[in-house]
Amino acid sequence: MSDLAISPAARAALAEWLSHLRALDGRAQKTIDAYATDVRGWLAFLSNHRGGTEGLRALAEVPVSDLRAWMAHERARGVQPRSVARALSAVKGFTAWLSDRQGGDATAVLSARAPRFQKKLPRPLTVEGAADVLDSVGDDAREPWIAARDTAVVTLLYGCGLRISEALGLTGADHPLPEVLRIRGKGGKERLVPALPVAREAVARYVALCPFDLASDGALFRGARGGALNPRIIAAAMERTRNRLGLPATATPHALRHSFATHLLGAGGDLRSIQELLGHASLSTTQAYTAVDAARLMEVYARAHPRAAG
Missing domain, CATH: 1.10.150 (DNA polymerase; domain 1)
Incomplete structure (x- = not known):
């Protein structure tokens, strides 16, 4: 209209x-x-x-x-x-x-009610699948620095739970990565996220190999011609990697963030802490991961319990 x-x-x-x-x-x-x-x-x-x-x-x-x-x-x-x-x-x-x-x-x-719809649950990778992605996402890269770059980005997504926009929003001033990152997320809201040693090391390796001058006010992650890295490049790298590893089509860059949250929850992390790490405004958003964990638990139960087969 x-x-x-x-x-x-x-x-x-x-x-x-x-x-x-x-x-x-x-x-x-x-x-x-x-x-x-x-x-x-x-x-x-x-x-x-x-x-x-x-x-x-x-x-x-x-x-x-x-x-x-x-x-x-x-x-x-x-x-x-x-x-x-x-x-x-x-x-x-x-x-x-x-x-x-x-x-x-x-x-x-x-007071009007919205139409009901089936909420889509996050589709995380397995712990092994996530590790395989981090180990091999750079295998198809044309140059070593590009391989290091792609590895550094996906390590930030899985190791720190960042959105792709947040990872690519880092600047030269963010290197070397501190032990705690200050991330500006949706709506300009800031949160503090621990940067694991593996993430700091991956970024340091990329910086050491990157052929471009990483000015403090410029993008940390660069494309092949030196401009700011386009998120579609990382999506394409993930697509090649999941095809090579036989992972489902849901294995996208954002799935690494989902995997970060789900694996933390499965290891005993509490929802409030995970909410803060992800930067969710509402706890109800984070609670979707409890459904994922419960669904996986029921799958294990159905496969392994002596009475499950009837």
Whole structure:
């Protein structure tokens, strides 16, 4: 639906809300962009559904029937339940903010339930699989420094639980790696992450072989021509490695972060500590790993328990 269906007042309110999220909530730009798309879609639908643009107060007091009609419309055009739930969260945030400023009653929107969907569990590698990746990810590299670079990056993902964006966001000033890294994650939130000796050594080896000048204000990890390393290069290296090792398609760079958390939990780590290491804003996000651990436990039980076979 076209933005032309949205009133100038609603467009201005949306822009102000997005600015508020950037300035005060510290949301990541990708999140801001997704919220903008979701709320624009909602406003355009509402205008078409009601046959005209709405005043701001009316937008803050939308009945639940209109909200259900919008969600049904989204599902009918093929939007998955998970995406509808995300869009509803954005609409709720915008409506609550608008209600505070216009004095409307947003109860109907804020109490609306999102469609149910099956949450995807993280798909970690086995301990042996993760070790094999770290040992062989550089085997296909054209030059020794590139092999050392790829090994250093995946070691940071698995050894420190970093997101690929966080690992590639390190600069020359971060070398040599300290025993504790200060990582700026999603939404600009900082956390402290211990850097294992194996990770510090892998990065040191890469730096020693790298042919480029690693300025303190430049990217630590470089591409073949000297620019900042593109995450797709690491994804491609992981793809070649998993094909060579016979690992599943779920063995991606992000799976190494999942593996970090799952293996820590399996070794007795507590959820709160793992939450802090991963930089999750909510413990509920980290709790997904308990489901992974429980699922693996049941698989072992089914295979090994004398009574399991009947």
